[in-house]
Amino acid sequence: xxxxxxxWWKEAVVYQIYPRSFADSNGDGIxxxxxxxxxxxxxxxxxxxxxxxxxxxxxxxxxxxYDISDYRAIMREFGTMEDxxxxxxxxxxxxxxxxxxxxxxxxxxxxxxxxESRKSRDNPYRDFxxxxxxxxxxxxxxxxxxxxxxxxxxxxxxxQYYMHLFSKKQPDxxxxxxxxxxxxxxxxxxxxxxxxxxxRMDVIGMIGKESFEDGAVAPGALYGxxxxxxxxxxxxxxxxxxxxxxxxxxxxxxTIGEAGGGTADAIRYSNVxxxxxxxxxxxxxxxxxxxGNEMGKWSDHGSPLAEVREVMNRWELDLQGRAWNTVYxxxxxxxxxxxxxxxxxxxxxxxxxxxxxxxxxxxxGTPFVYQGEELGMTNIYVKSIEQYKDVEVFNAWRQWVxxxxxxxxxxxxxxxxxxxxNARTPMQWSAAPNAGFxxxxxxxxxxxxxxSVNAEAxxxxxxxxxxxxxxxxxxxxxxxxxVYGDFVPLLEDDPSVYAYRRTLDCQELTVLCNWTDRTAxxxxxxxxxxxxxxxxxxxxxxxxxxxxxxxxxLKRA
Ligand code: TEU
Ligand code: CA
Numbered sequence: 001x002x003x004x005x006x007x008w009w010k011e012a013v014v015y016q017i018y019p020r021s022f023a024d025s026n027g028d029g030i031x032x033x034x035x036x037x038x039x040x041x042x043x044x045x046x047x048x049x050x051x052x053x054x055x056x057x058x059x060x061x062x063x064x065x066y067d068i069s070d071y072r073a074i075m076r077e078f079g080t081m082e083d084x085x086x087x088x089x090x091x092x093x094x095x096x097x098x099x100x101x102x103x104x105x106x107x108x109x110x111x112x113x114x115x116e117s118r119k120s121r122d123n124p125y126r127d128f129x130x131x132x133x134x135x136x137x138x139x140x141x142x143x144x145x146x147x148x149x150x151x152x153x154x155x156x157x158x159x160q161y162y163m164h165l166f167s168k169k170q171p172d173x174x175x176x177x178x179x180x181x182x183x184x185x186x187x188x189x190x191x192x193x194x195x196x197x198x199x200r201m202d203v204i205g206m207i208g209k210e211s212f213e214d215g216a217v218a219p220g221a222l223y224g225x226x227x228x229x230x231x232x233x234x235x236x237x238x239x240x241x242x243x244x245x246x247x248x249x250x251x252x253x254x255t256i257g258e259a260g261g262g263t264a265d266a267i268r269y270s271n272v273x274x275x276x277x278x279x280x281x282x283x284x285x286x287x288x289x290x291x292g293n294e295m296g297k298w299s300d301h302g303s304p305l306a307e308v309r310e311v312m313n314r315w316e317l318d319l320q321g322r323a324w325n326t327v328y329x330x331x332x333x334x335x336x337x338x339x340x341x342x343x344x345x346x347x348x349x350x351x352x353x354x355x356x357x358x359x360x361x362x363x364x365g366t367p368f369v370y371q372g373e374e375l376g377m378t379n380i381y382v383k384s385i386e387q388y389k390d391v392e393v394f395n396a397w398r399q400w401v402x403x404x405x406x407x408x409x410x411x412x413x414x415x416x417x418x419x420x421x422n423a424r425t426p427m428q429w430s431a432a433p434n435a436g437f438x439x440x441x442x443x444x445x446x447x448x449x450x451x452s453v454n455a456e457a458x459x460x461x462x463x464x465x466x467x468x469x470x471x472x473x474x475x476x477x478x479x480x481x482x483v484y485g486d487f488v489p490l491l492e493d494d495p496s497v498y499a500y501r502r503t504l505d506c507q508e509l510t511v512l513c514n515w516t517d518r519t520a521x522x523x524x525x526x527x528x529x530x531x532x533x534x535x536x537x538x539x540x541x542x543x544x545x546x547x548x549x550x551x552x553x554l555k556r557a
Pocket of ligand 1: 067166202287333392420
């Protein structure tokens with residue numbers, strides 16, 4: 001039995017808002033801060049403890065706010081600092097907390113620091129970014145970037161290249177420069193003094209670049225993989241410990257690293273001694289399942305039970321007693337979870353959405369709910385490239401389709417399954433025009449299924465996905481075994497059922513999930529396992545689980 005130290009952020013459930021697509025208060029088609037403030041009671045009803053807002057800072061929106069041009073100003077389309085203060089007050093007044101997105105691996109190329117930096121080689125801000133001479137008439141090394149293409153961009157003005165691990169409008173900050181760290185830590189302190197409650201740290205595992213050698217080129221790949229020289233390095237850990245001492249330790253925060261890597265990396269970032277962060281997001285069960293594919297996430301591979309379970313169980317077990325975990329399947333970078341891991345056909349959408357919710361919320365780690373997940377929102381399945389808005393989609397199109405390497409129909413099929421825009425369609429509030437998201441023209445298409453899948457309808461239906469999630473969240477708050485219990489995998493080779501147990505003192509919580517659309521035999525389905533806490537079926541069949549059935553049973557000795 002592991003003894004878990006109590007902490008409020010272990011007991012919390014986090015709700016992620018993608019502000020651009022949450023609620024538009026002024027009819028310009030873009031979600032905004034007043035839109036969030038107007039829906040805080042909805043979130044309170046759901047029962048979440050913490051709200052994480054994707055970036056709300058000033059930005060030219062090359063990557064929807066993940067390209068920040070002023071860390072201390074609010075994006076014009078989202079409102080004003082007064083709107084922000086009112087939103088924060090509203091969140092606190094309801095006993096909830098606010099997590100800000102800290103995007104500090106890079107800024108926008110329109111940030112004042114970069115505007116200065118690119119002016120001349122001896123500008124005082126030159127070393128805020130990573131500038132290098134070219135090599136043999138090309139880029140300084142062979143690294144590719146996360147959205148396709150070279151990680152280096154040539155800049156005429158000074159005849160050097162700057163590094164960008166994301167779009168060319170997202171130049172990487174040079175964390176090796178102590179002045180950069182001073183600026184970032186001051187900015188973080190400024191937000192903490194304003195009263196925010198934590199940070200979700202964007203690609204924080206990439207801040208510690210250690211060297212700039214060529215990376216290995218995988219068969220079929222166009223660029224080298226610089227990962228070993230900039231991901232999860234000793235230098236990154238050193239910067240995080242410095243951040244902890246200079247900023248984080250002064251406040252009672254929740255800190256979440258978007259750091260990826262393997263469990264050994266997560267254990268270092270979110271170690272129980274608490275020298276770095278509280279928790280990190282793993283990517284092995286989402287993007288990681290496609291590692292080794294020539295085109296990365298663009299593939300027909302899907303997310304088979306055996307692979308997902310192997311990864312998720314390994315994360316639960318490896319981190320147990322060593323680090324705190326996060327549990328999620330959805331965010332603004334992933335397709336809708338019911339479409340990817342469940343079954344979004346009208347017949348099974350609700351059942352499978354509830355099954356996936358059960359699987360996640362009973363695990364060890366802080367659960368993250370992405371806006372609309374609590375309604376069982378699905379992928380949109382757009383047919384043409386014109387309907388997409390995401391820079392990642394456009395760049396991949398250029399690299400693979402326009403170059404003639406991949407058939408357009410294949411790419412469109414992969415986009416429909418996995419593109420980030422699937423999660424960025426507007427929140428479905430009601431059956432009113434545009435799903436009640438806006439009275440104007442939405443910046444991105446609304447999923448046509450809003451007529452049946454929407455918050456208003458689900459609030460009125462006690463059997464909805466929404467009320468099921470509300471119950472899951474309440475269960476976590478009511479039962480220590482769900483937060484602090486040990487994780488024990490069960491039926492690890494079962495072709496249909498994902499099952500596990502949580503144990504604490506004399507309590508045993510058994511979680512059974514049928515991952516398929518067929519009735520599956522299950523030796524564990526008996527009532528002998530205790531009192532039923534929640535299920536997505538009103539009655540059960542001994543020895544079997546119905547399609548997508550989920551059942552949670554608690555035995556107290
Ligand atoms: O994402 C980091 C990241 O690793 C992404 O490349 C992710 O793997 C990809 O979106 C999946 O296709 C963060 C943000 O969450 C993302 O929205 C930003 O675009 C990115 O950083 C750059 O800031
Ligand atoms: Ca608006």
